[in-house]
Amino acid sequence: MRPEMKEKIIRICEAKIRQKGSNVGLSFYAFFANKNDDPELLMEVAQWWIRDMKLDHFEKAEKIKALISDL
Template sequence: MDKKGEDVGLSFYAFFKNKNDEPELLIEAAHWWIITHQLDHFEKASKIKALVEHE
């Protein structure tokens, strides 16, 4: 079942392939997501979009 719209959940892992071929970038994204913004593992895509647009 496809989920679309503002309620869709998003994880920072969504920005990476299944392979860990860019570990430094993965750590940077994890730090931004977990430490800087104290987000849960899954967040609403609309929330992430708003955060990124205001950076």
């Protein structure tokens, strides 16, 4: 995972947890704008989410943050 993306995922998870509480769920799409301007990065994150980690479509932000922090 690219370091910039890892940092972005952690920032977004932390923001969502602050806004909506520790039970908030996210999809990997939460880390991208509606307009996909970097398909390679989107596929990199999708592969990590789906193939590598075998996560469901929505997962708890705290779980995602912990998993990405361990990379």
